[in-house]
Amino acid sequence: MSLTPPRALAAVKADELDAKKQIPSIAEQQSALPYHIAYVIDGVVQTVFHVEEKMAAILMSEPVVVQCAAPLDGGPDTDWTYNAQTGEFSKPAE
Numbered sequence: 001m002s003l004t005p006p007r008a009l010a011a012v013k014a015d016e017l018d019a020k021k022q023i024p025s026i027a028e029q030q031s032a033l034p035y036h037i038a039y040v041i042d043g044v045v046q047t048v049f050h051v052e053e054k055m056a057a058i059l060m061s062e063p064v065v066v067q068c069a070a071p072l073d074g075g076p077d078t079d080w081t082y083n084a085q086t087g088e089f090s091k092p093a094e
Contacts, residue, residue, distance in 0.1 A: 006035060006056040 035056035037049045049059065066082060068089065069075030076082070076089035083090070 006053050006060060009054060009057040009061065012054045012057060 033050040033052055035051050035053060037051060037056060037059050038045045039047050039049070049055070051059065064082065064084065066087075071077040076091075079092050081090045081092070082088075
């Protein structure tokens with residue numbers, strides 16, 4: 001079996017993700033999602049995520065994972081920047 005690597009995150013267009021569809025069952029969703037990402041710790045698969053292309057690109061890009069507060073509680077949201085040296089998030093200028 002050959003795997004198709006996900007496109008770069010910048011190449012995934014918003015209109016590809018916003019298509020209105022009837023919500024299928026969980027089993028149908030998992031089998032229909034084109035990417036399956038296994039999280040392996042110490043040589044053992046801990047969980048497998050069934051994801052769309054954008055999430056596959058994010059997960060496979062070796063992101064920095066940081067625990068934070070929810071956006072409604074003052075935590076960061078999409079497009080904020082993160083300073084790894086200070087551990088602080090910054091809201092983009094409007």
